[in-house]
Amino acid sequence: MGNVVELKNVTKNFEEFSVKNINLQVKQGFVTGFIGENGAGKSTTIKMMMNLLKPDAGEVKLFGLDYKKHEKTIKERIGFVYDGNIFFEGLNLKDIKRIVAPAYKQWDDTLFYQYVEQFKLPLNKAIKTFSKGMQMKASLAIALSHHAELIIMDEPTAGLDPIFRRELLDLLQELMIEGNRTIFFSTHITTDLDRIADYIAFMQNGELVFNQSIHDLAENYALVKGGMDLLDRDTEKDFVHIHRSSTGFEALTDNIKEVKNTFGNTVIIERPSLEDIMYYLKGGIHHV
């Protein structure tokens, strides 16, 4: 299957921050988790995908189409679920539906009411009375009701309680049974992704560090633990970053084979969590 989103050498400069030379492909039919610290450039990148911001340089294509000529077609096929309330707060869900529905050719009223029921959303109460979780559900119900092929979610789980987060993940997995649907999901809560993500794209300081399948990540990175006496100028070269303490060291490697050669059985090699990878890569990449 092909790529639903393609960013080629995309750059956007702000006064004190820029997103530099992003090359990112989002694969159709899979869940891509978009991770990075706050301020790494995730939202800027998403806004360019949505054509809410225009890149200073580079090319943005969705479904192989260009925004300049096909903006309407592209937007029809995307469902955007945003952190926070994108609707007019005073309106209720029924009014919002009345405004939004005509904008989409593929709008499906039956499906909309089905989600409203499933998510237990009140139709006649103002959005401002909704909890954060309910607002998220409302936004998702609307995105799903026009048969969006690509669902872009910007921090959908931020500020939500664990039970609701789990419900959301269940729902997203249900959506993925239909093979042509793609989800692009930005978050800094990496545990959300351990369960559902197929690919992980990682941004840091305005740059894309990697975009890999979870299997490649597991094969490329490992967490290594051992005694301090094992470290010297040569052996340290195998690591991306080392955390030292009086009881020993813990380090991230992107060269598992070399670590096995150097240390053999004297160290413990474990699979790192996404959080481990994020934390250690922040400490500096000295040989990529």
Added chain:
Amino acid sequence: MQIIISNSSKEPIYEQITNQIKSSILAGELQEGSAIPSMRNLAKDLQISVITTKRAYEELEKAGFIYSIVGKGSFVAEQNLEVIREKKLKVIEEQLSAVITNSREIGLSLDELKQLLKILYEE
């Protein structure tokens, strides 16, 4: 089809799936030609990512345990020689375990057992 995934196991999740499906096939619990869940449904049921079940099914296909038809799903394949060999090996392993248990009960040492096996094998 029963599959139980351990998140704390050192064995990667896709391997846990392939191994469990393999043993169900070898044990005859999954019959030749019977349908197994689609990889997307299995991913949802196991609460894991699609790419993981995809990899598990690809490995099973490569090893000849299952085959897939686009739009129809995946099925247990006709057993090839290698599968049968593995099946037999599993039976032998079980029988040998029984032999070992019996030997221990009467205090027969490994060397004595080997000797006995050698004589019988070369008969």
